[in-house]
Amino acid sequence: MSGAGIKEPILELRDIVFGYKLRRGENIRIFDGLSLDVKYAEFVGIAGPSGCGKSTLIRIMAGLIKPEKGEVLFRGKPLKKPTPRIGIMFQNPALFPWYTVLENIMLALIHEKDLSEKDKIERARVFLDMVGLTAFESAYPAELSGGMKARVALARALVSQPDLLLMDEPFSNLDQLTAISLRREVESLWLNQSMPPSSVVMVSHDIEELVELSDRIIVLTKRPAKIAGIIEVDLDRPRQRRSPEFYKYVDEVYTLLS
Amino acid sequence: MAILEELLTILVAVGISWARMTAALIISIIFSLCVGILAAVDRVAEKIIIPVLDILQSIPILSFFPIALYAFIIIHPVIGPELAAIFLIFTSQAWNITFGVYKNVRLIPLELLEASKALDLSLWRRLSSLYIPAAFPGIASNLPPSWANGLYFLVACEIISIGEVEWSLPGIGTLSTSYIMAGRMIEFIMSLAAVVAAVILTNLLVFIPLMRLSERYKFEERAAEIPRVWIEKVSGWLSRVARRISFSVSPRITLFELRIPWKASRILLIAVLTIMVALLGHSISGRVSAEVTLAWAQDVVEAFQRLGVVDPLVMIGFSLARVSAAVAFGLLWTLPVAILIYEKRTLEKILIPPFQVIASFPATLILPLIAKTVMDLGLPLELGAFLMILLGTQWYLLFFLLDGLRSIPYEEEEVCKALAMTRLQKLRHLYLPRILPSLIMGLIVCFGGGWNTLVIAERAVLGGFTWDLRAPGIGRMLSIAVDEGDLALLIAATIWMAGFIVLLNRLLWRRLYEKAVRIVGVA
Ligand SMILES: Nc1ncnc2c1ncn2[C@@H]1O[C@H](COP(=O)(O)OP(=O)(O)OP(=O)(O)O)[C@@H](O)[C@H]1O
Ligand SMILES: [Mg+2]
Numbered sequence: 155m156s157g158a159g160i161k162e163p164i165l166e167l168r169d170i171v172f173g174y175k176l177r178r179g180e181n182i183r184i185f186d187g188l189s190l191d192v193k194y195a196e197f198v199g200i201a202g203p204s205g206c207g208k209s210t211l212i213r214i215m216a217g218l219i220k221p222e223k224g225e226v227l228f229r230g231k232p233l234k235k236p237t238p239r240i241g242i243m244f245q246n247p248a249l250f251p252w253y254t255v256l257e258n259i260m261l262a263l264i265h266e267k268d269l270s271e272k273d274k275i276e277r278a279r280v281f282l283d284m285v286g287l288t289a290f291e292s293a294y295p296a297e298l299s300g301g302m303k304a305r306v307a308l309a310r311a312l313v314s315q316p317d318l319l320l321m322d323e324p325f326s327n328l329d330q331l332t333a334i335s336l337r338r339e340v341e342s343l344w345l346n347q348s349m350p351p352s353s354v355v356m357v358s359h360d361i362e363e364l365v366e367l368s369d370r371i372i373v374l375t376k377r378p379a380k381i382a383g384i385i386e387v388d389l390d391r392p393r394q395r396r397s398p399e400f401y402k403y404v405d406e407v408y409t410l411l412s
Numbered sequence: 413m414a415i416l417e418e419l420l421t422i423l424v425a426v427g428i429s430w431a432r433m434t435a436a437l438i439i440s441i442i443f444s445l446c447v448g449i450l451a452a453v454d455r456v457a458e459k460i461i462i463p464v465l466d467i468l469q470s471i472p473i474l475s476f477f478p479i480a481l482y483a484f485i486i487i488h489p490v491i492g493p494e495l496a497a498i499f500l501i502f503t504s505q506a507w508n509i510t511f512g513v514y515k516n517v518r519l520i521p522l523e524l525l526e527a528s529k530a531l532d533l534s535l536w537r538r539l540s541s542l543y544i545p546a547a548f549p550g551i552a553s554n555l556p557p558s559w560a561n562g563l564y565f566l567v568a569c570e571i572i573s574i575g576e577v578e579w580s581l582p583g584i585g586t587l588s589t590s591y592i593m594a595g596r597m598i599e600f601i602m603s604l605a606a607v608v609a610a611v612i613l614t615n616l617l618v619f620i621p622l623m624r625l626s627e628r629y630k631f632e633e634r635a636a637e638i639p640r641v642w643i644e645k646v647s648g649w650l651s652r653v654a655r656r657i658s659f660s661v662s663p664r665i666t667l668f669e670l671r672i673p674w675k676a677s678r679i680l681l682i683a684v685l686t687i688m689v690a691l692l693g694h695s696i697s698g699r700v701s702a703e704v705t706l707a708w709a710q711d712v713v714e715a716f717q718r719l720g721v722v723d724p725l726v727m728i729g730f731s732l733a734r735v736s737a738a739v740a741f742g743l744l745w746t747l748p749v750a751i752l753i754y755e756k757r758t759l760e761k762i763l764i765p766p767f768q769v770i771a772s773f774p775a776t777l778i779l780p781l782i783a784k785t786v787m788d789l790g791l792p793l794e795l796g797a798f799l800m801i802l803l804g805t806q807w808y809l810l811f812f813l814l815d816g817l818r819s820i821p822y823e824e825e826e827v828c829k830a831l832a833m834t835r836l837q838k839l840r841h842l843y844l845p846r847i848l849p850s851l852i853m854g855l856i857v858c859f860g861g862g863w864n865t866l867v868i869a870e871r872a873v874l875g876g877f878t879w880d881l882r883a884p885g886i887g888r889m890l891s892i893a894v895d896e897g898d899l900a901l902l903i904a905a906t907i908w909m910a911g912f913i914v915l916l917n918r919l920l921w922r923r924l925y926e927k928a929v930r931i932v933g934v935a
Contacts, residue, residue: 218829236832248823252845252931261841262831 163191164229164318164353165215171223172207172214184210185221186378192318192353197344199364200357201407202374202382208357209245211379212322215355216242229317238265241316241351245323247307249295255306256282256291262314281309285339301332308336312343312350319344319351323358333363341367341391361411365403366393373410383410418599422587422606429570429583430610432494433562436501440558441551442684443506448513448550449543462514467914469507469860473500473565474867475906478574478894493579497569504565505558512550520546552626555619560772563611564804565864567776573873575897585777589874592780604777611772711900718901724908727886731870734885735805735862738798739855742806750813751843771807778803779868783879793881797869804865805858812854816847848928856921863913867891886912 170188173181184207192198192215202208213219214226217236226233228240236242241262249258259278263269269277282291285305295303304324311319321340325333344354358364364371365387373382385406389399451461477500484499485492520542528542567585572578580586584607591600753760779800786796820842828838866887872879873895881888886909893902 216830218826236830238832242830244823244826246823248821248827250824250827250841250845253841264831264833264837264841 161193161195163227164194164196165192165233165355166227167191167214167224168227169224170214170221170226172210172219172221174210183378186380187224188379188381189224190372190381192355195347195352197341197354197356197367197369199368199371200355200374201359201361201364201371201411202379203376203411204359206374206376207379208374209322211374212242212320212355212357215318216240216320218242238262238314239316240318240320241311241314242320243304243307243311243322243324245326247295247300247303249303249306249310251295254292254294255287255298258295258306259310259313262310266314278309278313281313282306284312284343285309285336301328301336304328304332305336308340315350317350317352319354321354321356324356325363326359337363337367338392345391361404361407362395362400364407365389365400366395371403371407373407385410415598419602419606422584422599422603425582425584425587425603426606426610429566429585430614432498432581432583433501433559433566436498436562437505437555437558439498439502440506440509443502444510444513444551445544445547448510449517449539449547451510451514452517453543465507465510466917467910468503471906471910471913472860472863472867473504474568474864475890475902475909476503477565477569477572478902479899479906481572481574481579482899493572493581497566497581500569501562501566504561508561509551509554509558512554513547514550516547516550517543549623549626552619552622555622556615556772559611559614559619560774563607563772563774564776567774568868571874572894574894577897588777589780592784593874593877600781604773607777608769608773612769615768615772708900712903715898715900715904719904719908723884724886724889724905727884727889728908728912730884731863731866731886734794734797734869735801735859735866738801739805739809739858739862741798742802742809742858746806746810746813750810750817751839753814754817767807767810771811775800775803775865776868779872780874783872783874787879794883796879797881800869801862801865804869805861808857808861809854812850812857813847816850816854817843819850820846845932848932849925852921852925852928856917856925859916859921860913863887863909 166189168189170185171183172185173183175181188211200208200211210219214221217226217228217233217240228237233240249255250261253261256275256278259282260274263274263277266274279288279291282288285308287302287305287309290298290302295306298306304327308324311321319340324340325336328336340354343349344351354367356364356367368387371385371387373385374380375382385403387403389397389403393400447461447465451458451465477496480499481493481496484496487495524542528538533541566583567588569581570583570585571580571589584603588600588603591597591603749763753763782796782799782803785791786793786799824842824846828842833841866885867890868887870881870885870887871891873891886905889905890902890909893899893905
């Protein structure tokens with residue numbers, strides 16, 4: 155799984171330049187020529203100081219915002235707008251409160267013209283089952299705990315069977331136990347060749363989490379963000395957090411961050 | 413020269429009308445402070461005041477104007493009509509300001525309340541250093557809509573005839589109606605322009621600085637959007653003057669520093685109350701006895717019998733259909749426009765300022781023009797009524813819809829974008845659910861405005877001629893009762909109309925609103 159250097163990229167970012175315009179007319183540079191790629195079947199972790207532009211990077215990868223300059227290539231073609239082939243899980247679950255859990259997940263199938271309503275329900279149920287919420291399919295988001303909402307958001311990101319899954323601090327708001335079980339689920343899904351997604355990009359503040367899951371960790375610098383270093387994590391899965399090798403990698407990431 | 417003289421006449425008329433409005437607004441603010449604060453701090457008072465205000469809010473103001481006029485003429489035959497007009501304007505301005513005060517005082521953080529208790533502040537000190545500053549944003553943000561509302565009724569109440577007797581108060585409503593009746597189009601347009609200019613200036617020089625000042629007294633984190641475009645886009649000296657004024661009133665005051673000169677205002681308040689009580693006592697002692705009251709009650713009962721049950725229901729049915737048609741049409745154009753404005757930020761900067769000006773422009777001023785045009789051209793009379801109701805309602809819808817759209821959380825927008833929804837899908841899955849509560853609120857306000865307009869739209873006596881739909885309508889019934897000087901009939905018809913409106917609010921709108929809030933889920 156690791157050291158997949160020879161593989162083809164599924165997503166390429168080339169010389170990305172991007173800045174936000176502030177109200178007063180100033181422009182803050184977030185990226186000033188950033189390039190990176192994500193390969194097929196790869197799990198990429200992204201770390202960086204707070205406010206450096208990680209969430210912005212995820213949004214550019216999803217096609218939600220367009221860079222001022224540079225190219226985003228998804229499976230070799232320019233990415234013009236969001237596509238169901240890329241699933242995204244935001245830091246905030248952002249479920250629609252007026253739809254049930256099942257309906258929220260089915261919203262991500264809105265483009266599947268070939269599927270009948272019944273098929274859509276069935277598909278949504280498969281993913282609901284996967285995140286362990288079968289019993290809650292007709293509950294409304296207001297009735298769920300934070301961890302359950304995150305699970306629904308994950309199911310919604312996956313139900314369209316995307317090739318690439320983008321996650322922005324997906325487990326940071328969850329309690330330890332929920333986070334552990336969700337991490338396992340994401341990892342096993344990604345490992346399962348017959349199931350989507352092929353590749354995953356995860357932004358996180360939690361360095362152990364990054365080392366546990368990533369093939370490659372890209373560490374960014376402060377604004378404007380550049381690549382401070384890339385760490386290939388060469389450990390067998392499932393990874394043991396207690397081992398000395400594991401800590402070697404954690405230390406490496408810390409060094410790059412500081 | 414003639415034009416200049418005419419312009420002067422117009423400006424004087426606007427000045428008189430504005431003075432009338434200001435008087436009413438000051439009374440409204442005093443009322444809202446007394447009643448709103450009382451409702452916010454006292455549980456028992458709250459239980460009485462809020463439902464009563466709710467009902468008062470839904471009674472069509474124009475229908476009880478003639479009743480008020482009678483009452484005030486009894487008090488004093490000469491200044492009575494003037495007082496009645498001010499009273500009418502007051503009733504159109506006071507309720508939403510009162511709700512604003514109530515809401516803001518309710519928002520005072522518990523720690524502050526406890527602190528003021530711990531300091532053992534006297535009632536007056538508590539009012540001046542806590543409640544009134546806290547209520548200030550609620551007052552300030554309600555000033556522009558209240559002013560627009562008042563203007564609407566001002567025009568309608570400057571000319572009134574009951575039976576044979578006609579009163580016309582000096583003011584811009586009377587003046588512009590006389591222009592249109594005389595066919596003097598240039599002067600008529602000049603008077604409209606004067607009103608527009610006065611509205612803009614009032615907002616620019618008074619309301620917006622006040623709203624800015626009030627920002628500091630807010631307890632909520634999220635400050636409401638002040639229409640910046642207004643003040644910032646109007647170039648040159650106007651905004652400079654406005655800013656200078658806002659600064660001269662507002663050396664950085666904190667909550668506890670704002671002290672109202674209580675001695676002076678206390679004396680003023682007591683004086684006003686004494687005069688009012690004295691006038692009331694004087695009028696009642698002379699004229700109202702048990703016998704008279706009984707005779708009146710009998711008259712009203714007899715009027716109810718004359719009306720029957722079927723006729724009023726038919727009239728209300730026709731009126732309801734008219735209002736519904738106008739509101740439906742209004743929705744048809746405001747929904748897409750609101751969405752367009754929401755999605756294109758640049759459009760907002762361009763469209764909102766003129767929309768705000770047009771919205772605060774009293775539609776009643778153009779009613780005579782519509783009536784005359786429709787009759788002169790021989791168009792269907794219903795079209796005229798439709799236009800009048802539309803003019804009186806559509807803006808509420810637009811602003812409520814925009815308000816609802818602006819409350820959409822950014823994350824939900826982003827989810828829709830990430831799911832690559834089409835515009836139609838986004839409309840169905842995000843916009844419609846999110847705007848549902850504001851849409852229903854807008855419809856409630858809209859229907860309220862519609863019922864009010866009916867009293868003029870279905871039949872109105874305009875100077876020399878009469879605009880009459882010649883079809884059933886409860887507004888027409890009211891107008892006829894006024895015309896014939898049949899006060900008992902007027903009261904009976906008003907009770908029918910108000911009763912129906914209150915019932916509709918309770919049975920339909922309130923329930924729909926609660927349901928919508930439940931569906932959307934309060935986050
Ligand atoms: N819509 C926006 N408009 C203006 N500035 C923005 C906007 N979104 C983010 N920024 C700014 O851009 C910078 C990068 O934001 P971003 O959210 O991408 O950072 P991040 O690395 O995800 O931070 P964190 O680790 O705190 O989540 C921040 O300084 C932020 O203030
Ligand atoms: Mg972030």
